[in-house]
Amino acid sequence: MTLRPWSPWQDLENLQHQLSDMIGDVRLPVMDAREGTWMPRVDVRESDDALLVQAELPGVQKKDVTLEVKDGVLTLSGERRSEKDVKEEHVHRLERVYGHFSRSFNLPRNVDAEKVDAHMKDGILHVHLPKLESAKPKEIAIH
Numbered sequence: 001m002t003l004r005p006w007s008p009w010q011d012l013e014n015l016q017h018q019l020s021d022m023i024g025d026v027r028l029p030v031m032d033a034r035e036g037t038w039m040p041r042v043d044v045r046e047s048d049d050a051l052l053v054q055a056e057l058p059g060v061q062k063k064d065v066t067l068e069v070k071d072g073v074l075t076l077s078g079e080r081r082s083e084k085d086v087k088e089e090h091v092h093r094l095e096r097v098y099g100h101f102s103r104s105f106n107l108p109r110n111v112d113a114e115k116v117d118a119h120m121k122d123g124i125l126h127v128h129l130p131k132l133e134s135a136k137p138k139e140i141a142i143h
Contacts, residue, residue, distance in 0.1 A: 038080070038097040044105065048137050051111060051129040055103070058123040059096070065125060069113040076125065077102040110134075 045052045055076055057065065065078035082098040107113075110131045117128045 037099055038101050039103060040076075040101055042076075042103055042105075048131075050131055051107070053105070053125075053127040053129065055125040055127075056123065057120070057125050060123070062120050065120070067116075067118050067125075067127065069107070069111075069116055069129075072107050072109070072113075073104050074107055074116075074127070074129070075102065075104045076127075 041056045043052075043054045045054075053074065053076075057078070057080075060078060060080045064081065065076070068075045068077075077100070079100050080098050107129065111129045112132045113129075115130045117130075119126055
């Protein structure tokens, strides 16, 4: 019998596999400290004119973020770099995760990929994905 240290990440991975077996593929937004990967939290909203995506990226520099629209998929990726000047012997707790992140979202066909606009403010990435003119609601006059 081999003893292994308990890992909460392993429990979440097991739960993910059980859910996938029951209801199909399920991806839980968890971080994996072993690989140095994490997933930022994202809100996706829709208005009459556009899709609006907001991603929480605290501590991430704009230069470390890549945003791409390709083949109907919006991909947000980048890296949160660790602080180099922290001396390990003085650390009492490490809860923030550093490393690479990536999130991808299938876009509806009515998004105009040529007019996507993005900006970062206060650690939040704001992405504005306008809809094609033909997809916007139009009021029709009744004669």
